[in-house]
Amino acid sequence: MSHGFLLHMVFYLVAAVVLVPLAKRAGMGAVLGYLAAGAIIGPWGLSLIGNVEDVLSISEFGVVLMLFLIGLELEPRKLWSLRRPIFGWGGLQVVAVSAGLAGVAIALGIDWHIALVAGLALSLSSTAIVLATLGERKLLPSPAGSASFSILLFQDIAAIPMIALVPLLAMAGVVADHDEQGWMKAVKLLAVLLTLFACGRFLVNPVMRYLARTGLRELFTGFALLLIIGICLLMEWVGLSLALGTFTAGVLLADSEYRHQLISDLEPFKGLLLGLFFMAVGMSADFGLLLAQPWLVLGLTCALLLVKGGLLYGMSFWFDIPRGQRLFFALLMSQGGEFAFVVFGTAVDAKVLPPATGALLVVVVTLSMVATPLLLLLHDKLVAPRLRTGKKKREADKIAVENPVIIAGFGRFGQIVGRLLAANRIGVTVLDHDPDQIELLRKFGYEVFYGDATRIDLLEAAGIGKASALVIAIDTVDDSLELVDAVRERYPDLTILARARNVSHYYSLLDRGVTLIERETFEASLQLGAKVLQQLGFGADRAEQAARIFRTHNLKTLLEVYPHQQDQDEMVSITRKGRLELEEMMAGDAAAFRDAENAAASKP
Numbered sequence: 338m339s340h341g342f343l344l345h346m347v348f349y350l351v352a353a354v355v356l357v358p359l360a361k362r363a364g365m366g367a368v369l370g371y372l373a374a375g376a377i378i379g380p381w382g383l384s385l386i387g388n389v390e391d392v393l394s395i396s397e398f399g400v401v402l403m404l405f406l407i408g409l410e411l412e413p414r415k416l417w418s419l420r421r422p423i424f425g426w427g428g429l430q431v432v433a434v435s436a437g438l439a440g441v442a443i444a445l446g447i448d449w450h451i452a453l454v455a456g457l458a459l460s461l462s463s464t465a466i467v468l469a470t471l472g473e474r475k476l477l478p479s480p481a482g483s484a485s486f487s488i489l490l491f492q493d494i495a496a497i498p499m500i501a502l503v504p505l506l507a508m509a510g511v512v513a514d515h516d517e518q519g520w521m522k523a524v525k526l527l528a529v530l531l532t533l534f535a536c537g538r539f540l541v542n543p544v545m546r547y548l549a550r551t552g553l554r555e556l557f558t559g560f561a562l563l564l565i566i567g568i569c570l571l572m573e574w575v576g577l578s579l580a581l582g583t584f585t586a587g588v589l590l591a592d593s594e595y596r597h598q599l600i601s602d603l604e605p606f607k608g609l610l611l612g613l614f615f616m617a618v619g620m621s622a623d624f625g626l627l628l629a630q631p632w633l634v635l636g637l638t639c640a641l642l643l644v645k646g647g648l649l650y651g652m653s654f655w656f657d658i659p660r661g662q663r664l665f666f667a668l669l670m671s672q673g674g675e676f677a678f679v680v681f682g683t684a685v686d687a688k689v690l691p692p693a694t695g696a697l698l699v700v701v702v703t704l705s706m707v708a709t710p711l712l713l714l715l716h717d718k719l720v721a722p723r724l725r726t727g728k729k730k731r732e733a734d735k736i737a738v739e740n741p742v743i744i745a746g747f748g749r750f751g752q753i754v755g756r757l758l759a760a761n762r763i764g765v766t767v768l769d770h771d772p773d774q775i776e777l778l779r780k781f782g783y784e785v786f787y788g789d790a791t792r793i794d795l796l797e798a799a800g801i802g803k804a805s806a807l808v809i810a811i812d813t814v815d816d817s818l819e820l821v822d823a824v825r826e827r828y829p830d831l832t833i834l835a836r837a838r839n840v841s842h843y844y845s846l847l848d849r850g851v852t853l854i855e856r857e858t859f860e861a862s863l864q865l866g867a868k869v870l871q872q873l874g875f876g877a878d879r880a881e882q883a884a885r886i887f888r889t890h891n892l893k894t895l896l897e898v899y900p901h902q903q904d905q906d907e908m909v910s911i912t913r914k915g916r917l918e919l920e921e922m923m924a925g926d927a928a929a930f931r932d933a934e935n936a937a938a939s940k941p
Contacts, residue, residue: 345385345386348378348385348386349374349378349613349616352374352375352377352378352616353370353371353374353612353616355374356370356371356373356374356377357370357371357374357612358370360373363710367465367612368463368465368466368615368675368706369466369706369707369710371612371615371616371619372615372616372618372619372622372703372706372707373619374616374619375615375616375617375618375619375620375621375622376619376620376622376624377619378616378620379619379620379621379622380620381622381623381624381625386620401565401569401583402565402583402603402606402607402610402611403607403611404496404497404583404584404587405565405568405583405584405586405587405603406587406600406603406604406607407493407494407584407587408583408584408586408587408588408589408590408591409587409588409590409591409596409599409600422483422484422487423487423490423491423494424491426484426487426488426491426652426655426656427487427488427489427490427491427492427494427495428491428495429652429655430460430488430491430492430649430652430670431457431460431461431491431492431495433648433652434456434459434460434645434648434649435453435456435457435459435460436456437456437644437645437648438452438455438456438459438460438641438644438645439452439453439455439456439457440452440456441640441644442455442456450689451689451690451691451694454503454680454681454684454689454690455690455698457499457502457680458499458673458676458677458680458681458684458698459641459645459673459677459698459702460492460645461492461495461496461499461673461674461676461677461680462488462489462492462670462671462672462673462674463672463673463674463675463706463709464489464492464493464674464675465675466672466706466709466710467485467489467669467670468486468489470669470709470710470713471485471486471669479662480656480657480658480659480662481653481658481662481663481665481666481669484653484656484657484658484666485666485669485670488670492674492676493676496676496679496680497584499676499680500676500679500680500683503680503683503684503687503689504683504687525575528575529571529572529575532571533568533586533589534589541564541590541593542593542595544560545557545560545593545595545598545599546595548560549595549598552909554602554905557595557598557602558602558603561599561602561603562603562606564586565583565586565603568583568586569583614678615675618678618699618703619703621699622696622699622700622703623696623697623699623700624700626696626697626700627700627704633697634697634700634701634704635704637697637701638701638704638705638708641671641672641673641701641705642671642672642705642708642712645670645671646667646668646670646671647667649666649667649670649671650663650664650666650667653666653667664716665713665716668709668712668713668716669709669713671705671709671712672702672705672706672708672709673701673702673703673705673706674702677698677699677702678699678702681695681698681699681702682695740763740764740765740766740800740804741763741764741804741805741806742758742763742764742765742766742804742805742806742807742808743765743766743767743768743796743799743800743801743804743806743807743808744765744766744767744768744808744810745768745790745791745796745807745808745809745810745811745820746768746769746790746809746810746811746812747767747768747769747774747775747785747810748769748774748810748812750810750836750857751767751769751808751810751836754808754810755767766786766799766800766804767785767786768785768786768787768788768789768790768795768796768799769785769786769787769788769790770787770788770789770790772787775787786799790811790816790820791811791816791819791820791823793823793824793827796824801824801828801831802828804831805832806831806832806833806834807824807831807832807833807834808834808835809821809833809834809835809836810835810836811836812838814838814839814841814842814845817835817836817838817842817846818842818845818846818849821833821835821846821849821851822849825849825850832853833851833853834851834853834854834855835851835853835854835855836854836855836856836857837854837855837856837857838857839856840856840895843856843895844899844902847899859891863884863887863888864884866884866887867880867881867883867884868880870883883923886919886922886923887919890915890918890919890922893915894911894912894915897911897915898911898912
């Protein structure tokens with residue numbers, strides 16, 4: 338391994354480790370951190386990296402992985418259930434923005450091939466920036482967030498045919514004797530898609546099933562990477578788009594029982610290679626253009642944000658977005674996206690875009706990404722109060738009672754706990770943050786108080802200092818853990834009983850010293866399983882005994898696995914051993930029941 342290669346790796350990692358966290362903390366997202374890291378170590382920065390093209394070609398594998406994983410996520414049934422917002426709103430956004438931007442370019446005298454490619458590519462927004470921003474602000478469930486997510490999903494789908502369309506635009510400019518080549522490409526594409534479908538249906542699943550039985554996860558991961566590389570080689574061999582092939586393969590495998598395993602195995606590679614891709618884009622961006630023609634570059638960036646943002650604002654009226662969120666939605670989606678880099682690169686390679694134009698557009702997209710967080714910060718200062726949806730935030734109720742039990746969260750789980758306690762004449766103080774739910778429950782005679790149960794001052798007003806127990810039945814895992822931390826700090830001796838949403842939540846509660854935990858679906862599932870056994874001929878006593886054995890053994894295994902959460906091999910070993918033990922216990926119990934039945938039958 339050469340000294341230069343190792344040195345370059347150090348440069349990449351140091352730049353990423355330093356700048357990406359800084360960008361995240363500044364609220365600008367990881368993508369901008371990678372772009373900035375690439376710009377700093379590239380030719381227009383410290384010139385630490387020389388051959389950017391080699392880096393870009395390697396890192397493009399990250400884009401291929403991303404497309405494959407997007408395909409895996411797009412189950413046909415899921416797409417159909419979301420068809421209106423995805424294909425209706427998303428299709429309208431891509432068509433309207435593409436037509437608007439291309440129309441402006443053609444009106445300025447730009448060749449229609451270039452205008453169309455630029456319009457299509459610039460209609461796409463940055464999935465990474467938009468989703469990260471919505472997640473940080475907890476606005477994903479809002480109307481603006483839901484519309485943005487649906488449009489981004491359509492854009493991810495639309496990017497694939499866009500990339501495939503670019504070579505066809507190149508062929509449209511050639512003479513007619515090349516028409517046969519276009520037909521041949523179409524035939525090749527159809528043949529490849531049929532081959533991928535057949536392989537996914539009859540070859541890939543059996544191979545993955547065989548590898549899964551070995552228990553060696555690295556073989557499964559290796560096969561997943563082999564699958565992607567093999568598809569890339571096949572598409573390259575027939576002269577077709579790598580992106581189209583890998584995306585299609587992902588969609589064809591979306592119904593596979595190994596879909597989630599493939600996603601979890603490939604996700605780390607995708608993240609690393611995508612980071613390298615964005616760094617390579619930052620390195621290859623010709624910032625000399627910004628220095629040489631600042632007014633042109635800045636003017637085009639402003640034009641993109643204004644035209645695209647204006648069209649998005651107009652469309653927000655059709656997307657059921659409240660007035661207070663329309664400007665936020667338009668600014669959030671107005672930047673260029675990651676796929677634009679791929680489309681422009683493909684267009685330059687296909688000679689649809691001149692290299693100088695491609696370089697200029699890459700700089701414009703990069704600057705639009707940088708501008709988005711800044712525009713949103715400005716927006717927060719001016720119109721943030723209008724973003725709030727629904728009614729004005731209600732003040733917490735004044736609580737004048739003190740009961741031995743406080744229940745935080747009064748959804749389906751908390752209601753059952755509260756009803757049981759109330760039936761036994763035990764006083765309960767209930768806190769919930771859903772005003773509509775509270776009004777409904779009060780009509781049925783429940784005394785429920787409005788307030789954020791994670792606020793320690795509100796709990797103190799509810800008499801937590803004199804309470805005997807706190808029941809945590811909050812839906813959100815993070816809020817549940819935050820409440821445990823706050824209560825443990827102020828009232829370390831208070832008995833806490835908590836509902837766990839899943840095993841990970843269960844372990845997080847154990848980490849915080851909570852030992853009285855119930856998994857929300859476990860008991861109901863166990864009782865239903867016992868009823869299934871009865872339907873299959875088991876006696877009621879034997880079915881209940883089987884459920885009791887399973888309950889005890891499951892808890893024992895859960896606690897045995899707990900210290901080994903970071904050691905997957907040990908977790909698998911303990912779980913497999915526990916499964917064999919459980920089967921032996923069930924077999925022994927079945928034998929005991931048979932002996933008892935035989936003894937009872939033999940009595941006169």
